[in-house]
Amino acid sequence: MKKKTEQLNDKMDKLISLAKRRGFIFQSSEIYGGFGAYDYGPLGVELKNNIKKAWWKLFVTDRSDMFGLDASILMNPKVWEASGHLKNFSDPLVDCKKCRKRFRADHLLELNSAEPKHEKEKISELPQTCPECGGELTAARNFNLMLKTFIGPVEDEGAVCYLRPETAGGIFTNFKNVLNSMRARVPFGIGQIGKAFRNEITTENWIYRTREFEQMEIEYFINSKDWKKKFEEWLELMKKWCEFLGIKKENLVLHEIEDKDRAFYSKRTVDFEYKYPFGTKELYGLAYRTDYDLSQHQKFSGEDLNYTDPVTGEKFLPHVIEPSLGVDRTILPVLLEAYSEVEARSGEDDAKHEKEVVLKLPYELAPIKVAILPLSKKEPLGEIAHKIEMDLRRNLVVQYDETGSIGKRYRRQDEIGTPFCVTVDFDSVADKKVTVRDRDSMSQDRILISELRNYLNNKLIR
Numbered sequence: 001m002k003k004k005t006e007q008l009n010d011k012m013d014k015l016i017s018l019a020k021r022r023g024f025i026f027q028s029s030e031i032y033g034g035f036g037a038y039d040y041g042p043l044g045v046e047l048k049n050n051i052k053k054a055w056w057k058l059f060v061t062d063r064s065d066m067f068g069l070d071a072s073i074l075m076n077p078k079v080w081e082a083s084g085h086l087k088n089f090s091d092p093l094v095d096c097k098k099c100r101k102r103f104r105a106d107h108l109l110e111l112n113s114a115e116p117k118h119e120k121e122k123i124s125e126l127p128q129t130c131p132e133c134g135g136e137l138t139a140a141r142n143f144n145l146m147l148k149t150f151i152g153p154v155e156d157e158g159a160v161c162y163l164r165p166e167t168a169g170g171i172f173t174n175f176k177n178v179l180n181s182m183r184a185r186v187p188f189g190i191g192q193i194g195k196a197f198r199n200e201i202t203t204e205n206w207i208y209r210t211r212e213f214e215q216m217e218i219e220y221f222i223n224s225k226d227w228k229k230k231f232e233e234w235l236e237l238m239k240k241w242c243e244f245l246g247i248k249k250e251n252l253v254l255h256e257i258e259d260k261d262r263a264f265y266s267k268r269t270v271d272f273e274y275k276y277p278f279g280t281k282e283l284y285g286l287a288y289r290t291d292y293d294l295s296q297h298q299k300f301s302g303e304d305l306n307y308t309d310p311v312t313g314e315k316f317l318p319h320v321i322e323p324s325l326g327v328d329r330t331i332l333p334v335l336l337e338a339y340s341e342v343e344a345r346s347g348e349d350d351a352k353h354e355k356e357v358v359l360k361l362p363y364e365l366a367p368i369k370v371a372i373l374p375l376s377k378k379e380p381l382g383e384i385a386h387k388i389e390m391d392l393r394r395n396l397v398v399q400y401d402e403t404g405s406i407g408k409r410y411r412r413q414d415e416i417g418t419p420f421c422v423t424v425d426f427d428s429v430a431d432k433k434v435t436v437r438d439r440d441s442m443s444q445d446r447i448l449i450s451e452l453r454n455y456l457n458n459k460l461i462r
């Protein structure tokens with residue numbers, strides 16, 4: 001009998017292999033030996049887009065107090081001076097003098113503990129020897145995570161700029177633009193989805209920590225007197241989001257960050273942690289950042305960023321609540337929660353004694369919504385099936401599969417989480433009906449082709 005941790009790591013290995021085999025996630029630059037990064041394949045990009053679409057709907061377009069934004073990745077370096085990133089955005093780094101491997105010091109502290117450490121400064125407790133080779137470790141020093149590049153043809157100091165380490169910078173610098181152009185009234189928020197870059201000391205755990213990743217971030221501007229109530233509202237919405245993703249309550253840990261471990265300007269921070277197979281680690285963050293950001297940008301830019309309420313006339317510098325979510329970090333729990341192995345589904349195929357994989361993704365997130373499976377390649381079944389395919393493609397992502405036994409084809413679709421399979425058989429010619437098989441209940445309904453699109457849309461679009 002395997003221990004629970006072994007079973008969990010087994011699950012990670014199976015998931016990574018499935019993701020590659022079925023076109024979700026590939027190693028980046030694989031033919032050149034990789035680059036510690038990952039690429040999303042045809043199914044991965046659908047899953048990722050569905051996550052971003054669902055987030056955008058729940059957090060932005062469903063609300064009258066939210067606006068969207070798509071700001072530049074390369075910004076004036078002063079933005080990062082003002083935000084404190086140039087000075088303080090660093091992690092403590094130690095080197096092994098023998099094998100030359102580099103470690104994030106706070107990650108060494110976590111090695112012997114299942115819990116994430118929030119105290120990066122507890123350097124006195126650091127192990128003295130390398131966990132890989134036993135060699136001596138150097139003292140910890142700070143390593144800035146900003147990725148530098150140059151603008152224009154001359155690579156001198158004046159041309160230095162940075163790839164944004166978070167999307168928030170573009171939100172703060174556009175605060176006044178959005179406020180004025182949208183005639184917004186505080187409280188209101190700005191949401192943005194986009195790439196962020198960090199020169200992480202070590203990349204780890206597949207897509208959990210990479211140097212290039214995507215964020216879904218919100219800055220919600222408030223009057224400071226409302227912060228407690230607004231914080232609770234965002235906390236609830238983030239919980240609702242996690243539930244929508246299929247994250248089980250018992251796998252989610254809400255970690256209230258203690259005073260001494262919070263950034264000095266934050267009055268409350270809650271980390272959403274997930275029980276990954278490799279430990280309980282941060283998934284998302286929710287922070288009340290007071291007026292730190294706008295006051296810094298006001299100071300460094302010289303622009304007046306105060307807000308005057310059009311009704312009460314009250315003038316103040318808005319405070320912010322920041323729900324910050326990683327797209328890639330979302331994909332990992334979504335896949336882990338959805339991955340399930342079931343006993344072979346009898347009567348569907350030859351391989352009755354194998355275990356089968358079913359990816360029980362929420363319908364909204366499934367990359368392929370419907371598979372069209374003609375029982376035979378011969379006409380007229382092919383013609384009928386292609387007609388159905390073209391009709392459904394108008395608003396659904398569809399896959400057409402005519403090879404292999406029907407049981408094998410069902411299994412292929414189960415493995416990638418397709419909610420519905422439509423089988424076109426010889427009876428379809430006369431009765432103009434097809435069989436719709438449900439991924440989870442395996443129920444099979446006979447539906448008139450003329451009603452199929454409505455039937456599926458009713459089930460899939462909630």
Ligand code: ATP
Binds near residue numbers: 210215
């Ligand atoms: P960590 O402690 O894991 O380095 P962090 O506290 O620095 O993360 P934040 O600055 O709060 O992370 O970033 C907001 C969100 O962006 C995180 O909650 C996470 O979802 C995502 N994120 C941050 N760094 C990475 C990364 N290197 N790879 C993938 N996602 C990331």
